[in-house]
Amino acid sequence: MARTTRNRRRKFGKVETKTNRHGQVYYDASYIPPVEARERYPYLPARIHRNFDDGYELQADAWLSEAKRLIDLGAWEPPEMAENRNAGNTVLFREYAEQFVENRRKGDNQPIRETTKDKYRQYVRDYLNPVLGDLPMASIKPAHIRDWYDSMKVTKDGRGESIRRHVFELLSAIMAEAANASLDDQGTTLIKVNPVQFKVPRPATKHVYVIATREQVRALADAMPPNLALGVLLSGTLGLRQGEVLGLQRRDIELEASPVLLHVRRSAKEISENGHKVAVLGETKTPSSKRDIEVPAPLVEEITRHLDTYVEDKPTALLFTGVRTRGIVRAQSMRNAFAKAIETVNDPTLKGMDFHDLRHTGLTHYAEQGATVGQLMRLGGHTNIKTVATYQQSSKDADKRLLAKVEASMSTTPASAGTSKKNTDGGKPTNDTATARNGGQQLSSPGNPSETAQTSEPSASAGADHADRSVMEPTGATADADAELKALAGALGALDLQSRLAVLKGLDEDRRGRILALLPASVQVDTIQELIKAVA
Structure with missing residues (x-):
């Protein structure tokens, strides 16, 4: 003392x-x-x-x-006020950026994860400090930001554009906090004006998701090292992220359940420790990523065989381990093995596919086979309904099945397209093309997951059955029903959200789904989101 x-x-x-x-x-x-x-x-x-x-x-x-x-x-x-006013002239960018990364919090006030800190530290060390690190915060002007931006080289084919945007977003956040965070009760800030005074356009998506067929997923699994083959099947069938696959333990497979359940509870990731990357088990990407997935019976056989062959007989034993280390498989090791599997399979339609595309493959197949928006969000561990829209892209196999269904329904039409005939009840002439369209199974827009899924696995007999019924049923009734639904959707679109929800909740599932598809795009997403919350 x-x-x-x-x-x-x-x-x-x-x-x-x-x-x-x-x-x-x-x-x-x-x-x-x-x-x-x-x-x-x-x-x-x-x-x-x-x-x-x-x-x-x-x-x-x-x-x-x-x-x-x-x-x-x-x-x-108070002396600290004068010191705060002058702090911007004494605190260097590297010092403030380091403090920013270490103390950064998410929107819910939770600290950012260690993996995110590692990424930010790299951005500061490799891209920001070489240009801005030794400058006092208050001396950084818009011209300095421009100089840094120009120092981030982007090739003609776009390489480097994505990382430049990521680093720019971090730099923008650092300077925004310096300009807005109060250092004292009088609102003194480290710098008076944020020098980041331009925006960077979001780069166009370079990677196009490659959606594999079931057969292709199987072929890729067979081309993997035997101890990693199941990982391809889990991601390509159940839509797991790579980290979720590598973080699975024996206790996450509930073989006694009916149906068998797979529990996603953690994710493998890499953090910096004493200057080296270390693989660890951590939290899932978001709280909603923790989920339980029912396992299809054919996959249960694969899982059981893998457990018996490669996994130790204790609850916390990892499903996938390194051959030499017997520890967590590194993410890069899995990606390298998958790249070799792509080469081995040598299928031109899989060119450019990466491991993350397996997740999109699995969830796309769920959508094709009838999964609703809510089911896709649960299966994928998503919180944003807009993300689910990416799984509405069809695989080439699904496109062929859809075309086959259209051709089947058209081939069963009694008269050639464009000709007119009278109804069996002596009513007004009707157009055969319209009859096939109204009577056959509807082709939905890609924007509605559940309707898209309903068109994904047709049979010729089903298409013929619908086409036959279209001739037997009065087309006037169908047209009236369609007009009624469109009128109701238009009226609901003009209502406030809560009133719209009250009406929709009172409808049966089929009618509600058809009306949701007809709602104006400006209100459709918000309406579906609130309905999902109500069900949850």
Whole structure:
């Protein structure tokens, strides 16, 4: 504990010579702040203190004299406010950026994950510090930001564009906090103006998802090292992320359940430890990523065989381990093995496919086979309904099946397209093409997952059956029903959200689904989101 060794009387304030617990002498200068200042600064301490090293007693006296002068002039303010105003001229970008990364929090006020910190540290170290690191924060101007941006090289084919945008977003966040975060109760900020004064367009998507067929997923699994083959089947069938696959343990497979359940509870990831990348088990990407998935029977056989062959007989044993390390499989090792499998299969339609495309493959097949939006969100562990739209793209195999269904329904039409005939009840002439369209199974727009799925696995007999019924049933009734649904959808689109939901909840599932597909795009997504929340 510090102790006083000498105290000299002064007209204003005092300077005490003290010794700290390490035996070092220092000067503690202090004074009582002006009484009138407490109204403006209610959290002022009883005394204002500042310490000076041994031998700097004259500087302590000068500090007290300056405080007395400001008080007499009526210009005094808490010393930290003046220090805060000047902080931007003393704090370097590298120092502030490091602090920003270490203290960064997400929108829900939770700290960002260690893997995200590692990524940000790399961005600062490799891309920002070489240009901005040694500049005081207050000295960074828009021209410096432009210089940094131009230093991030992008090739003619677009390589480097994505990483430049990611680093730009981090830089923009750093400078925005410096310009907006208050350092004191008076709202003093580190810099007065954010020097990031332009926006970077989002780069066009370079990677086009490759959706494999069931047969292709099987072929890719067979081309993988035997201890990793199941990982391809799990991702390509159930839509698991790579980290989720590599984080699975024996206890996550509930073979006794009916149907068998796979529990996603964690994810393998890599963090920096003593300057090296280390694979660890961590949290899933989002809380909603923790989910239970029913396993198709054919996949159960594969899982059981893998467990018996490669997995230790204890609950926490990893499903996938390195051959030499027996530890967590590194993400790059899985990607390398998958790239070799692509080469081995040598299928031109799989060119450019990466491991993450297996997840899209699995979820796309779910959509094709009838999964609703809510089911896709649960199966994929998504929180944003818009993300699910990416799984509405069809595989080439599904496109062929869809075309076969259209051809089948058209081939069963009794008269050639464009000709007219009378109804069996002697009604008005009707167009055969319209009859086939109304009577056959509807072709839905890609925007509605459930309807898209309903068209995915047709049979010729089903198409013929619908076409035959279209001739037997009065087309006027069908047209009236369609007109009624369109009118109702139009009316609901004009209502406020809660009123719209109240009406939709009172309809049967089929009618509700058809109306949702007809709602204006401006209200469709919000309506479906709220319906999903209500069901959940």
